[in-house]
Amino acid sequence: MEYLNKLKNKEEFFWENLKLGNKSEEDFGLNFEGVYEAEEILKKFAPFIMKKFPETIKRDGIIESKISEIPNMKKILNEKYQSNVSGKVFLKQDNELAVAGSVKARGGIYEILKYTKEILVENKLLEENDDYSLIASREVNEFLSKYTIQVGSTGNLGLSIGIISRTLGFKVVVHMSRDAAQWKKDLLRSYGAEVIEYEGDYGKAVERGRKLSEENTYSYFVDDENSKNLFYGYAVAAIRLKKQLDELNIIVDEKNPLFVYIPCGVGGAPGGIAYGLKEIFGEDVHIFFVEPTNSPCMLLGMASGKHRDISVFDIGLTGLTLADGLAVGRPSGFVGRVMDSILSGIFTIEDKYLFDYMKDLYSSENIFIEPSAASCFQGVARLYDDIDFQNYIKKNIKTEQKNINHILWSTGGSLVPMEIRKKYLEKPFK
Ligand SMILES: *Cc1c(COP(=O)(O)O)cnc(C)c1O
Numbered sequence: 001m002e003y004l005n006k007l008k009n010k011e012e013f014f015w016e017n018l019k020l021g022n023k024s025e026e027d028f029g030l031n032f033e034g035v036y037e038a039e040e041i042l043k044k045f046a047p048f049i050m051k052k053f054p055e056t057i058k059r060d061g062i063i064e065s066k067i068s069e070i071p072n073m074k075k076i077l078n079e080k081y082q083s084n085v086s087g088k089v090f091l092k093q094d095n096e097l098a099v100a101g102s103v104k105a106r107g108g109i110y111e112i113l114k115y116t117k118e119i120l121v122e123n124k125l126l127e128e129n130d131d132y133s134l135i136a137s138r139e140v141n142e143f144l145s146k147y148t149i150q151v152g153s154t155g156n157l158g159l160s161i162g163i164i165s166r167t168l169g170f171k172v173v174v175h176m177s178r179d180a181a182q183w184k185k186d187l188l189r190s191y192g193a194e195v196i197e198y199e200g201d202y203g204k205a206v207e208r209g210r211k212l213s214e215e216n217t218y219s220y221f222v223d224d225e226n227s228k229n230l231f232y233g234y235a236v237a238a239i240r241l242k243k244q245l246d247e248l249n250i251i252v253d254e255k256n257p258l259f260v261y262i263p264c265g266v267g268g269a270p271g272g273i274a275y276g277l278k279e280i281f282g283e284d285v286h287i288f289f290v291e292p293t294n295s296p297c298m299l300l301g302m303a304s305g306k307h308r309d310i311s312v313f314d315i316g317l318t319g320l321t322l323a324d325g326l327a328v329g330r331p332s333g334f335v336g337r338v339m340d341s342i343l344s345g346i347f348t349i350e351d352k353y354l355f356d357y358m359k360d361l362y363s364s365e366n367i368f369i370e371p372s373a374a375s376c377f378q379g380v381a382r383l384y385d386d387i388d389f390q391n392y393i394k395k396n397i398k399t400e401q402k403n404i405n406h407i408l409w410s411t412g413g414s415l416v417p418m419e420i421r422k423k424y425l426e427k428p429f430k
Contacts, residue, residue: 003303007348008315010293014382014389015303016345021283024341028334032279034232038110039239045113047133049099052167056098063105065093067244067407072364077381080360084384086402087259088250091361092241095369095413100160102325102370102412103234103269108160110233111222112149116168119147141169148173150213151222152206154265155184155324156412161222162193175209177202179320179327183417201319201329202266203311224268225308225332231272238276241407252284255399261379262409263372264289264298264346265328267335269411278342286344286396290375292321292351298339299346301331308333322351325372325412345392349378357381359425368421369413376408 006013046061056063070091077083097105116135120126125140134140148171151161158174165172172193176185178201185195198205206224213221222230245252252258258281262270267289274287291299294317301307311330312319319329351371358374361367382389393401416424 003299004315007293007296007300007312007317010317010350012293012348012350012353012378012382014345014347014379014386014392015299016388016392017302017340017343019340020342020344022341024337026337028338029228030231030275030338034228035235035239035276035279038114038229038232038236041114041117042106042110042233042236045117045132047131048136051133051136053099059098063098063100063109064240065095065097067092067241067248070361070365070367070408073361073377076360076364077377081381082384083380083382085380085406086400087404087406089380090405090407091365091367092407092409093367094237095367095373095410097414099163100156101415102156102160102373103237103273103409104156104160104412106236107230107233107269107272108157108222109164110236111227111230112161112164112168112170114229115220116144119144135168144169145171146218147171148213148216148219149222150175150209150219152202152209152224153177153180154202154327155180157222157224158188158193158195159184159415162188163191166191166193173209173212175205175212177205177327179324181324181420183420184324184415187415202327203330224266226334227268230268231275231335234269234272235276237273238280241277242280250405252281252405254284256284256403256405257397257399258285258405258407259288259379260285260407260409261288261290261347261376263323263326263375263411264291265326265372266330267298267332267339270409271332271335271339273409274342275338287342288344288379289346290378291346291348292323292326292354292375293348294321294351295319295327295329296346296348297328297331298336299348301333301336302339302343302346307331307336323354323372323375325370326375344396345389347378347382347389349375353378353381355424355427362425367410368416368425369410370416371424373411373413376410380406380408
């Protein structure tokens with residue numbers, strides 16, 4: 001139970017998932033067709049998205065981010081953190097995703113668009129083959145205003161769901177945990193969403209939201225832990241990343257493995273991306289999550305095999321972290337079980353380093369990302385001095401380390417207001 005002591009001591013470490021590659025006996029009801037369907041439906045809604053969010057016109061109404069090499073940050077990783085990283089280092093910039101400014105844009109927006117399509121078709125306000133920009137009408141807006149969308153959120157899922165839902169005309173109630181940043185609550189209210197705050201953690205907010213929603217027949221609850229549509233929406237990122245890598249002439253095979261590092265909260269967003277990437281690249285992609293030392297819920301759930309039947313509070317941790325998007329005490333059981341055979345391992349990170357990496361990236365590449373997103377650097381920063389990570393590489397990689405392409409998934413940032421950015425960047429960490 002070495003991992004348990006490390007978790008209790010709030011150590012930074014790499015936990016290797018020894019179940020990787022095992023065939024799962026469980027049937028999760030997942031089918032990659034669901035990811036292709038999500039991509040198709042998002043394309044059908046693209047004319048509507050362009051009409052309402054003109055900033056998406058340059059990508060034809062598809063909400064997608066760029067991937068780019070970050071050579072200056074790589075230099076910092078090697079000089080300041082002694083990473084010894086020799087492969088290429090890329091940043092997948094979901095921090096700049098249109099509409100919601102975070103990784104939650106793909107999943108959250110797809111979930112709501114799919115639901116919208118269903119109720120509009122059912123009520124004969126839309127036909128499958130219509131031009132979907134038609135739904136930007138007063139008639140549809142008034143019809144949808146009879147319905148309420150509810151969601152529990154640490155912040156960014158609420159923003160994603162809230163912004164798209166209000167734009168369509170729905171009423172919106174977002175149940176927020178105590179860690180959620182004030183500016184996220186303010187922004188949601190400015191869109192006309194109702195924000196209810198909870199003293200307890202994220203789990204409490206979700207529980208209460210679900211209950212209130214069940215009491216109202218015209219209410220739809222977005223289930224962050226179990227929704228397949230949300231999961232498929234997140235997984236769309238993998239199809240698009242494959243295209244982007246092709247365009248960059250980045251090969252992914254046994255001689256050129258791909259390492260991907262993704263910040264993890266409840267597990268839905270990183271889990272969806274991981275599922276998609278594994279379907280596409282198989283054994284040649286190695287996926288790592290990163291969690292704060294104070295709320296390593298996915299690591300605890302997977303390593304113990306207890307998944308959502310154990311929380312970080314059960315082992316004496318506070319769950320408190322400045323990475324507000326990752327402040328989750330109990331993981332999604334569905335995602336954890338799917339990850340058992342897919343995920344290579346999980347890194348933990350102390351809050352202090354979130355701010356170091358955030359400042360380093362800003363000063364070296366002029367890219368601003370939020371604290372949660374900055375955790376994505378942890379794997380590469382610890383590449384050289386983490387013996388367990390080096391052992392994983394020795395065991396699983398049959399080529400020189402310089403042939404590994406590293407993708408750091410920057411999950412959020414562009415909606416952070418200027419004055420808050422300044423505070424983050426100037427404040428010495430206490
Ligand atoms: C939500 C979020 C994550 C993690 O996603 P989960 O689905 O909660 O695991 C990571 N980074 C940011 C910025 C987020 O908002």
